[in-house]
Amino acid sequence: xxxxxxxxxxxxxxxxxxxxxxxxxxxxxxxxxxxxxxxxxxxxxxxxxxxxxxxxxxxxxxxxxxxxxxxxxxxxxxxxxxxxxxxxxxxxxxxxxxxxxxxxxxxxxxxxxxxxxxxxxxxxxxxxxxxxxxxxxxxxxxxxxxxxxxxxxxxxxxxxxxxxxxxxxxxxxxxxxxxxxxxxxxxxxxxxxx
Amino acid sequence: xxxxxxxxxxxxxxxxxxxxxxxxxxxxxxxxxxxxxxxxxxxxxxxxxxxxxxxxxxxxxxxxxxxxxxxxxxxxxxxxxxxxxxxxxxxxxxxxxxxxxxxxxxxxxxxxxxxxxxxxxxxxxxxxxxxxxxxxxxxxxxxxxxxxxxxxxxxxxxxxxxxxxxxxxxxxxxxxxxxxxxxxxxxxxxxxxxxxxxxxxxxxxxxxxxxxxxxxxxxxxxxxxxxxxxxxxxxxxxxxxxxxxxxxxxxxxxxxxxxxxxxxxxxxxxxxxxxxxxxxxxxxxxxxxxxxxxxxxxxxxxxxxxxxxxxxxxxxxxxxxxxxxxxxxxxxxxxxxxxxxxxxxxxxxxxxxxxxxxxxxxxxxxxxxxxxxxxxxxxxxxxxxxxxxxxxxxxxxxxxxxxxxxxxxxxxxxxxxxxxxxxxxxxxxxxxxxxxxxxxxxxxxxxxxxxxxxxxxxxxxxxxxxxxxxxxxxxxxxxxxxxxxxxxxxxxxxxxxxxxxxxxxxxxxxxxxxxxxxxxxxxxxxxxxxxxxxxxxxxxxxxxxxxxxxxxxxxxxxxxxxxxxxxxxxxxxxxxxxxxxxxxxxxxxxxxxxxxxxxxxxxxxxxxxxxxxxxxxxxxxx
Ligand code: SF4
Ligand code: SF4
Numbered sequence: 001x002x003x004x005x006x007x008x009x010x011x012x013x014x015x016x017x018x019x020x021x022x023x024x025x026x027x028x029x030x031x032x033x034x035x036x037x038x039x040x041x042x043x044x045x046x047x048x049x050x051x052x053x054x055x056x057x058x059x060x061x062x063x064x065x066x067x068x069x070x071x072x073x074x075x076x077x078x079x080x081x082x083x084x085x086x087x088x089x090x091x092x093x094x095x096x097x098x099x100x101x102x103x104x105x106x107x108x109x110x111x112x113x114x115x116x117x118x119x120x121x122x123x124x125x126x127x128x129x130x131x132x133x134x135x136x137x138x139x140x141x142x143x144x145x146x147x148x149x150x151x152x153x154x155x156x157x158x159x160x161x162x163x164x165x166x167x168x169x170x171x172x173x174x175x176x177x178x179x180x181x182x183x184x185x186x187x188x189x190x191x192x193x194x
Numbered sequence: 195x196x197x198x199x200x201x202x203x204x205x206x207x208x209x210x211x212x213x214x215x216x217x218x219x220x221x222x223x224x225x226x227x228x229x230x231x232x233x234x235x236x237x238x239x240x241x242x243x244x245x246x247x248x249x250x251x252x253x254x255x256x257x258x259x260x261x262x263x264x265x266x267x268x269x270x271x272x273x274x275x276x277x278x279x280x281x282x283x284x285x286x287x288x289x290x291x292x293x294x295x296x297x298x299x300x301x302x303x304x305x306x307x308x309x310x311x312x313x314x315x316x317x318x319x320x321x322x323x324x325x326x327x328x329x330x331x332x333x334x335x336x337x338x339x340x341x342x343x344x345x346x347x348x349x350x351x352x353x354x355x356x357x358x359x360x361x362x363x364x365x366x367x368x369x370x371x372x373x374x375x376x377x378x379x380x381x382x383x384x385x386x387x388x389x390x391x392x393x394x395x396x397x398x399x400x401x402x403x404x405x406x407x408x409x410x411x412x413x414x415x416x417x418x419x420x421x422x423x424x425x426x427x428x429x430x431x432x433x434x435x436x437x438x439x440x441x442x443x444x445x446x447x448x449x450x451x452x453x454x455x456x457x458x459x460x461x462x463x464x465x466x467x468x469x470x471x472x473x474x475x476x477x478x479x480x481x482x483x484x485x486x487x488x489x490x491x492x493x494x495x496x497x498x499x500x501x502x503x504x505x506x507x508x509x510x511x512x513x514x515x516x517x518x519x520x521x522x523x524x525x526x527x528x529x530x531x532x533x534x535x536x537x538x539x540x541x542x543x544x545x546x547x548x549x550x551x552x553x554x555x556x557x558x559x560x561x562x563x564x565x566x567x568x569x570x571x572x573x574x575x576x577x578x579x580x581x582x583x584x585x586x587x588x589x590x591x592x593x594x595x596x597x598x599x600x601x602x603x604x605x606x607x608x609x610x611x612x613x614x615x616x617x618x619x620x621x622x623x624x625x626x627x628x629x630x631x632x633x634x635x636x637x638x639x640x641x642x643x644x645x646x647x648x649x650x651x652x653x654x655x656x657x658x659x660x661x662x663x664x665x666x667x668x669x670x671x672x673x674x675x676x677x678x679x680x681x682x683x684x685x686x687x688x689x690x691x692x693x694x695x696x697x698x699x700x701x702x703x704x705x706x707x708x709x710x711x712x713x714x715x716x717x718x719x720x721x722x723x724x725x726x727x728x729x730x731x732x733x734x735x736x737x738x739x740x741x742x743x744x745x746x747x748x749x750x751x752x753x754x755x756x757x758x759x760x761x762x763x764x765x766x767x768x769x770x771x772x773x774x775x776x777x778x779x780x781x782x783x784x785x786x787x788x789x790x791x792x793x794x795x796x797x798x799x800x801x802x803x804x805x806x807x808x809x810x811x812x813x814x815x816x
Pocket of ligand 1: 569570571573574575576596597668672673743744745746
């Protein structure tokens, strides 16, 4: 089997690194050879962040080659655009938040604004499997808007051949004790959707 | 898929280094935080076995490691690439004295400068100092090589460099490791079977450790002799290995580049250099003799290439690959295509590369996408001072830390970032140049002040300099993830007493500077007034801003939220703070100015409220 390539992206502080950790632990738990790589610049928050996760029988490069992601999971639609361009091809499954955030000073600098509808439209033309979702409200109902991205992770889990047990164990091993329950709930909502 | 018949763990390169050091029985480990090396010491501290501590700077850190080695203990010093410059003074001479307990130096380079001010290739330090070097290519090798490096250090009487890069330090991969070498607070005890751990009583040896000319001359010869023995090791120990495949195509490589080569060109024969200085001359000769066409794939400088050409073999390397930045699988592939190793359509994704430029609509949109520059956090206590400095339009000599972001838009209020601790020296120099009618400001954080700002502030006083020195005290080393420093009084190993906490103000007073202002950076009006006053006085003076970082050691949320009131005229002042919580609401005024909107990530610092002179920002009362 070829290595499976999953790229998680977003902006600092959104849990990109955590999601990467859960995916890699689940794949590792199942017994795959795993390599991951975090790519981020010098900002703690607000900068563009990505994690590459590769697993299979034997993996060499810790970075995903261009246009070779099997799945892109994105927590910010602007970043989806950036990373899809570099790592997706027509067949890549793209699971993306349908919202994104750019500070006012940065967006006001550019006089040719860019709308989310425009981004989604263009992505749809170029990539066959695009899933844009907004799980903020579901997460809020669970009690913490921050687990919205774990719901997305649950959605992603359906498209891997890693069984549920490995996912649940990976979540338990990766999140703080007191948030275990809500994270697992959030994950299962995503996983059991439709 | 294999059943796990052996013990493994999924570790980052940095974690694996720490585990290897623990296995080797390291007793003293020191360092100064620096991306990408910062996670090694905290992980090692989790073993609860060695003395593991942050030092004030890299030079002191290495000196502590040297002392421990003189006392027969194994010691380790960790640093980012530029930190070895700071420690290079003891390092270059340590290369002459050699060691008693093994000394391993971890230097983590940052190709592509993800979080660094330069891209120096520290492999040259090994040649410069005549010190052997390991270059791991994944976490498993990090673990193995660290253990082995201590052996090499002691058997060859030399410090040893392990050269990491961001990609190795921050990537995770599977490590073959017994559970006893993973941190577990209750289980880890000393590795008693290591003989060098037996307590030895100190005896002096001035011919080895006093590098006065008479002894240093002798030691230099010994160091040169040592290189020959190390080269034998490099050739014969099996650490450098040849993987024969096609005898038409051969690649000599090291570090992470090895992984890209295996991924892209599994058919090629490979000479993998894991012990890359001194290079294994015999292995190289054998390899180029048996394989028809051989090239070198290495990141950054032509280090291996130069070494190989110095033994009379000229191979292509940097003619094909960049001398800057990180390599990626795609760049290696392009290079191998150019070298004729693979054909354009040979493997599955090369067709896709061709589509570059074909996705015009995507590319057009991407061009419009605002660049997401790194920014200070919402509520970062550094924000107000830069906003005020910008308004005052004074030259600002800056430094290295989160606050370097104050140089970027929209704050644009820092004019230099070159080396750790530069600010006060450069502020003195710039004021001597008489090129600015305005008084100069120098600015650095608390950790940087301890690292190397104290010396330049003393120099400023001594030499009667006149500028305003600003110390941003947020009680942590934030940029690298919130490490302790002398001003926090805490450290990694237990046993620290809070009375050892160093008070910045008392240090400044001790230097004899009388005009000192301590302010709360959340009080914007006070920040502005104080700055104005300090910058108009004709003295060397110091402003200390005091507020904890909002991320480290604990996340801070003041529990308040602010909002933009109806009537906002779109003047844009608040967005000039660069606070990431101030977004575009998507609404525009008649004059086309966007109306700001504060989202729920606001932590309630109130800086924007003070800055909005029209009073259109207000706390949300629930
Ligand atoms: S991590 Fe701390 S110091 Fe750095 S930008 Fe955030 S709040 Fe400011
Ligand atoms: S009060 Fe204003 S400046 Fe402070 S965090 Fe909130 S929005 Fe940002």
